[in-house]
Amino acid sequence: MPVSRLHYRLTPALHKRPGKRCTAMPDPDTPVIKTRFAPSPSGHLHVGGARTALLSWAYAKGRGGRFILRIEDTDQKRSSRTAMEGMLRDLRWLGIDWDEGPEFEDCGGGDNGPYFQSERLDIYQQYLDQLIVEGKAYYAFETAEELDAKRADARQRGEPYRYDRAALDLSLEAVNQYRAEGRPAVIRLLVESGEITIHDEIVNDAIIPAGELDDFIICKADGYPTYHFAVVVDDQLMGVTHVLRAQEHFKNTAKHMLLQDALGFRRPTYGHLSVIINPDNSKMSKRDKDKALRAAARENGMTESPTALIPQDAFAAWLKNKDQQLELNQAVVLADVLGIELPEIDVDDFRRSGYLPEVLCNFLALNGWSPGQDIEKFDNAFLIERFDLNRVNKAPAKFDRAKLLSFNLDALSEMPEDDFVQRVLAHAREFHPEFAEQFTDEQLDLIARCNKARSKTLNDPISESTFLLTADEAIEYQDSKPIRKAMHKGDGHRHLAAVRGLLEALDPFTAESIEDVLTQYAQQHTDGKLGVVAQPLRIAVTGTTVSPPIYDTLALLGRQRVLARIDRCMSLRVGLPDEPIRSTEP
RNA sequence: GACCCCAUCGUCUAGUCAGGUCAGGACGCCAGGUUUUCAUCCUGGAAACACGGGUUCGAAUCCCGUUGGGGUCGCCA
Known part of the structure; x- marks a missing residue:
């Protein structure tokens, strides 16, 4: 390892660019690096989120820092406890732990809680009040429907929509009266015009022109803060120094900077990771499974739920609303009915498919980052040691399942x-x-x-191993070239007949004893070529030319079933030319 | 459409910041070989600096433009 890199690892603080130091750290002499992952507990943890979590975790861990997990459950309609617990489980499965956050297994706790945003409402309220009092934010009374209509109007005229600040014309009395009447109100930030420069440690700095941002909502009508507001307050209060997140948040950073300035907060360092994209170049999203299902359902003209697992009204609602996600078991059944493969998107999908967590981590880290030196295979300890923002790729990366599968195979065989x-x-x-x-x-x-x-x-x-569970008389024999080759050209039926007798007499009937008798047979009758006898046997007992080693295959089935299948195979004349009487070309 | 970001084999990438090796590796693909099938494994092969201008003795590398791709445009996060 180059000396410079080692040095960097030991003294990260020395290498920070001076201009990026935070202005209001609690204690500038001992700056503790703190990163966080802040998922919204709707749906499952998808691979993009998992990568963000992994890299944020590795960044802090490699610098003696702390990693925070915070649950952003400010969307009352979509957040669920089940989803939250699933995410914690998936993170732990990947080997990611958190120093602060929800208590789960051996993780969590911490002095900067609560770590659920829904439990921090009074904190947000203080800062909201502060902004109102200082005149930096204001109440607005338009309904969501009214705003939708205005947006649609603007769109039709081909103009970008910006909030028209109508609420600013309201007198103080009117505002007070509306509020006293209990009219639903949101709070908007009063955005000073002026261009904003976003500094980023991964992509180039960007200048957002003045007027691009309007007075965005920071508190919803239900009294919950919006994402922008909660995230800014929490990152400040929890001492977050570095924010790693996906590039889809890039423009949000400008809003967050505005809020930090309005509230007098310090500014964390930002790094925006490129998004992971699908083979068709679209952003890989947790909604992709539902998207695929919805498309297939529409294509098949399906309007009613085909399964009791999904109630009719729920199905209709799901079909209409692209933000809704089915539960995994519902999705699986529906995919089955529609005859489509569900894309693997979530960490849980990959777990279910039998991928190793260490392989998934390795592969996820490799998607957008590389340690250089032609190193590709590594574990999380290595990632912690080597992960560095200046080696992160800026361009979106396609998720290459074939390569992931190959990595998984390698890990399994080792x-x-x-x-x-x-x-x-x-x-x-x-x-x-x-x-x-x-x-x-x-x-x-x-x-x-x-x-x-x-x-x-x-x-x-x-x-x-499904052939193990199939009934002997239900084995289906396909008609294929390799089968005909083994059974007809290779004289398979003769070998079957011969070996059948040997197997019937064999005692005990184990992989070892089967190996003995088959190799002996091959030596005596097939010039030592085991395949000549193994393939007919394999075909007879599984119906296909592919199975585990033949000795194990036979041992697993047991003598009786092996004999029954051989008999049936022979009587069906599998792989032999048809009888001449067999009829009729069309 | 507007704003922002990005650009090396089919894919993930090394090389770019400090311009100078036939542009390296991996997955996938193709051709051989080993193997009781499949999968492994071994050997070999095809395969990229998006395009056009500059700067320079010299450009994948620096600058500009074009094209292409991605992200965002919610009382979602």
């Missing part, structure tokens, strides 16, 4: 066999209990073990 087995079993019990309960522990162990070399995910041993 894993000690016993670890792999344990993780597959845990995965099966959590996500496929109906599968797991069909087998004894011993069988499950073997299923995992014999699939290790060929698994790309923890889910593969399960998804590749």
Whole structure:
């Protein structure tokens, strides 16, 4: 490692640009780096959010700093406790912990709480009052509908919409009277005109021209602060020094700067990460699954809920409102009915699909950041040690699932066999209990073990084992070239007949004993070529040319089922040319 | 549309800040080889500095323009 980099790691403060030092740190002599992740608990934690959390966490941890988790639940309609808990679980699963925040497992607590914005309303109120008293903010009484109409008007005229400040013309008496009457009111920040320069540690500084920002709302009619207001107050009070967030927030930063100035707050350092995009270049969003489902439902002319899991009225509402998200189990069923694959978007999707958390972290960090020196595989400890804002990429990155899968495969194959087995079993019990309960522990162990070399995910041993659960008489034999080759050209049926007898007599019937008898047979009858006999057997017992090693495959099925399947395969003349009598070309 | 950001193989990227190696790696793809199937594994290959102007002895690298891509334009966050 270059000396300079080591030096940087040990003394990060020396390398900060002087101009970016915060002006009002609590104690300038011991500046503790503090980052935060502040999710809104609606829906699941998606990979973009997970990456932001991971990098924010690594940034603080690598500099002796603290990482804060704050729950931004100021949207009463969309926030839910279930979603919040899911996010905490997903973060912990990724190996991200937080020094301050909601208490969960061994994380959380802290002196700057509460860490739920919905519990900080009185704090926001103080600052709101302050701005009102100082004349820096004002009440406005337009309804959401009125504003929508004005926006639509402006749009039709091809003009950008800005709030017209009609409320500023109201006399103090009128405002007081309206408020006394209990008219719904929002509070808007009085925005001084003037251009705003956003400083950023990742992308270039940007100048937002004067007049771009209007008097935006800082407190909603329900009394809850808007995101902009809560975030600014909390970052100040919680001592956040560095804000890493997605580039979709870039312009919001100007609003936040305005608020910081109005409130007399210091300014954290900002770094805006590029967004992660889909193969079609659209922003990867937590709404993508619902988007795909809605599109498919419309295409199929589906107007009623096809499942009891989704009530009719809920379905109709969901179909109309693109902001609504189905629960995962509802989405899965609907996708099944519509015959589409749900895109993997959320951390939970990848967990369910059998990706390793350490691989996901590695890959997420690599999406938009690189340690250089052709290093690609690393763990979170390395990330903490090396992560640095000036190596972050500015351009949006596509999420390359093929590469993620390859990383996962590599990690699985490097894993000690016993670890792999344990993780597959845990995965099966959590996500496929109906599968797991069909087998004894011993069988499950073997299923995992014999699939290790060929698994790309923890889910593969399960998804590749359906032939074990199929009834003997329900095995479907496809008609394919490799099957015909093995059964007809390779004289498979003759080998089947021969081996059948050996297997019937075999005792005990284990992978080891099967291996002995099959290799012996191959030596004697097929010139040592095991494939000539293994493929017909594989086809006979699974219906396909692909399965775990043949000895394990047979051992897992057990003697009886193996014999029954061989018999049926032979009597169906699988892979042999059709009888001449078989009829009729169309 | 307006405002802002961005631009190296199909994809993720190294190289750009301090201009000077046939532009490096990985995933994917193609061709061989190993293997009881698949998956691995091994060998080889095709594959990029968006375009146009400058500056310079010299530009992927610096400047300008064009084009293209992304983000934002909510009483969502």
